[in-house]
Amino acid sequence: MSTPPLPYQEACQECARLRAAERAARLDRNPSKEVDYRVMARRHLRVIHRVVSVVRA
Numbered sequence: 001m002s003t004p005p006l007p008y009q010e011a012c013q014e015c016a017r018l019r020a021a022e023r024a025a026r027l028d029r030n031p032s033k034e035v036d037y038r039v040m041a042r043r044h045l046r047v048i049h050r051v052v053s054v055v056r057a
Helices: 013-027 031-047
Strands: none
Touching: 013 031
């Protein structure tokens, strides 16, 4: 099962950094690190961009 993409903001350098780190962790087959970066990205999106990403079970 694939995780839905996060609503990264195209013009934001921190969003770009977090997206690249998430992608690198996925390519390294490191799911723990991938989840860590997704958590950091959701926090960044919520605090800086006021975007709430919905996590569904």
